[in-house]
Amino acid sequence: MTSVKKILLAVSGGLVAFGIVLVALGFALSGFDTNVFTTTIDMRSREIMLGGVAVDDPRGLPLLEQFAELDDVNVSAPSAPAAPKAPGA
Amino acid sequence: MKKNEFLDRLGDLLACLPADQVEESKEFYAEAIADRMEDGMGEEEAVAAMGTPGEVAEAILDDLPAVPRAIAKTRRRSTVLLWVLAIVGSPVWVPLLLAFAAVAFTVYVCIWTLAICVWIVAAALVGIAPVMLVLAYDGFMIGHVPFVIVSLGWALGFLGLGLLVGTAAWAVSKQIARLSALWVKKALSPFRKDRGGNGNSGTTAGRPHGPWGTPAPGAQSNDAGTARLSAVAAR
Numbered sequence A: 001m002t003s004v005k006k007i008l009l010a011v012s013g014g015l016v017a018f019g020i021v022l023v024a025l026g027f028a029l030s031g032f033d034t035n036v037f038t039t040t041i042d043m044r045s046r047e048i049m050l051g052g053v054a055v056d057d058p059r060g061l062p063l064l065e066q067f068a069e070l071d072d073v074n075v076s077a078p079s080a081p082a083a084p085k086a087p088g089a
Numbered sequence B: 001m002k003k004n005e006f007l008d009r010l011g012d013l014l015a016c017l018p019a020d021q022v023e024e025s026k027e028f029y030a031e032a033i034a035d036r037m038e039d040g041m042g043e044e045e046a047v048a049a050m051g052t053p054g055e056v057a058e059a060i061l062d063d064l065p066a067v068p069r070a071i072a073k074t075r076r077r078s079t080v081l082l083w084v085l086a087i088v089g090s091p092v093w094v095p096l097l098l099a100f101a102a103v104a105f106t107v108y109v110c111i112w113t114l115a116i117c118v119w120i121v122a123a124a125l126v127g128i129a130p131v132m133l134v135l136a137y138d139g140f141m142i143g144h145v146p147f148v149i150v151s152l153g154w155a156l157g158f159l160g161l162g163l164l165v166g167t168a169a170w171a172v173s174k175q176i177a178r179l180s181a182l183w184v185k186k187a188l189s190p191f192r193k194d195r196g197g198n199g200n201s202g203t204t205a206g207r208p209h210g211p212w213g214t215p216a217p218g219a220q221s222n223d224a225g226t227a228r229l230s231a232v233a234a235r
Helices: A003-029 A064-069 B003-013 B019-038 B041-050 B054-060 B066-077 B081-087 B089-142 B146-188 B225-234
Strands: A039-042 A049-052
Touching: A003 B019, A003 B146, A049 A064, A049 B089, B003 B019, B003 B041, B003 B054, B019 B041, B066 B081, B081 B089, B089 B146
Parallel strands: none
Antiparallel strands: A039 A049
């Protein structure tokens, strides 16, 4: 195995291990609350929750601000246009 | 039989092949005869050791890939017959050839699609990291510390996982590149002979080869297609 590959494997393995440790630490600090793993963005009620905590004002928060500015997304079919008047006989 | 007589007769018998192939075969056997004469054999003795021109020509033709061999043997009987068969048989061989090319191309694309899929997975895993970092920043702004730490953990974990999968994707891509090269060689094998790693007259597995992969006169061979030449050369 080349040294570059060994370094890459070591770095990526280290990142994964450190990441797992941080996740476990954050879970423990939250009082073992599983909501800490959740992120909820509800466009209908305009509610944004990060780790179980509601975000009152998403202005100035990257990504969440963009979601909050999105208008309602209407997925229903558009209404048919009115039929044109028949030409006079 | 003299050397020039042998080579002329061989050239006549191989007239069904392209001119460059005929010249290459004649040069090879001229060299083989010259080598034997240098070893002390007389000219006629060295020529006799090659076998008859008919046997040598048959061995060369038998060693061709399937499609060039069929074309050469038909052309040897009659060029007109070859054209008639090509034209009359075109409703059969043209669709077959197109289907063969389509299958070969599809398999080639499928092989590379595997590699692309692995790279997409690696890119997706790495792509999660910046999103989690942004969410960690948002969590920091609202003062939710456990969420920040968890999001940082996810970001680093997915980044590491993405790098691991990327390393695997690189290794898979190298193997797939080899596999696709093998596939191309296999797909072309009925039409073109692979001459091996050393070019036109290199050696393969320690055995000297003549033109088109035929063993040099006197060389041992286990291939059915080239054993005839060896048997002839041994007499």
